[in-house]
Amino acid sequence: MLGSFQQSALRIEVEAPATLLHDSLTRPDYLQQWLPQRLSTGLPTQLHPGLVFTVWLGPVAIQHLVDVVEANCLRLLLSQGIDGFHEWYWGDNWVQSRLEGVSLLPLNLGQTLSLFRLRQFLSVQQNLTQ
Numbered sequence: 001m002l003g004s005f006q007q008s009a010l011r012i013e014v015e016a017p018a019t020l021l022h023d024s025l026t027r028p029d030y031l032q033q034w035l036p037q038r039l040s041t042g043l044p045t046q047l048h049p050g051l052v053f054t055v056w057l058g059p060v061a062i063q064h065l066v067d068v069v070e071a072n073c074l075r076l077l078l079s080q081g082i083d084g085f086h087e088w089y090w091g092d093n094w095v096q097s098r099l100e101g102v103s104l105l106p107l108n109l110g111q112t113l114s115l116f117r118l119r120q121f122l123s124v125q126q127n128l129t130q
Contacts, residue, residue: 012094012115025088050066063080
């Protein structure tokens with residue numbers, strides 16, 4: 001794989017319960033709404049271990065293998081555009097993202113953008129339920 005080894009861990013506060021965070025990170029219909037990338041079509045309603053899907057960042061394909069899905073944790077193994085992994089942890093009012101891999105892409109920038117878009121999406125979802 002061409003590129004450099006990069007790692008980044010970010011944690012932000014959000015106004016959302018852990019259950020909404022779980023759904024936002026593990027349901028493809030929610031992921032499609034806040035991820036800045038395009039997801040493969042034909043995904044199931046819920047991510048599950050062993051599921052493989054592709055995300056496109058412009059012309060760059062990043063393959064994701066779902067390794068772990070739990071009540072407060074998601075781990076994705078990445079290949080193609082990024083060779084590494086992406087872990088998500090969450091609880092009431094917080095979410096943490098840890099990304100490591102080899103890539104030509106600026107991983108920290110993409111991770112930061114994704115977290116801000118997730119925060120914005122959660123804010124809208126919270127307003128809809130109130």
